[in-house]
Amino acid sequence: MEDKPDIGMQDNPVPFWIKIMWGIFAIWGLAYLTIYWLPDLNHWIHSTDPDSSQWREYGN
DSSP, X not given: OOOXXXXXXXXXXXXXXXXXXXXHHHHHHHHHIIIIIHHHHHHHHHSSSHXXXXXXXXXX
């Protein structure tokens, strides 16, 4: 019988530019969450009436 090649992880490293793009994406994602999402979450957690507090700025 002939030997079949191993179909596991072969010696094929991830290209450097893909690592760079994932790094940029991760940094952008963390910055986006920190700037836009966490202040709203903090305001929502510390408010006494969470359901109405998120609409207070819209004049309802």
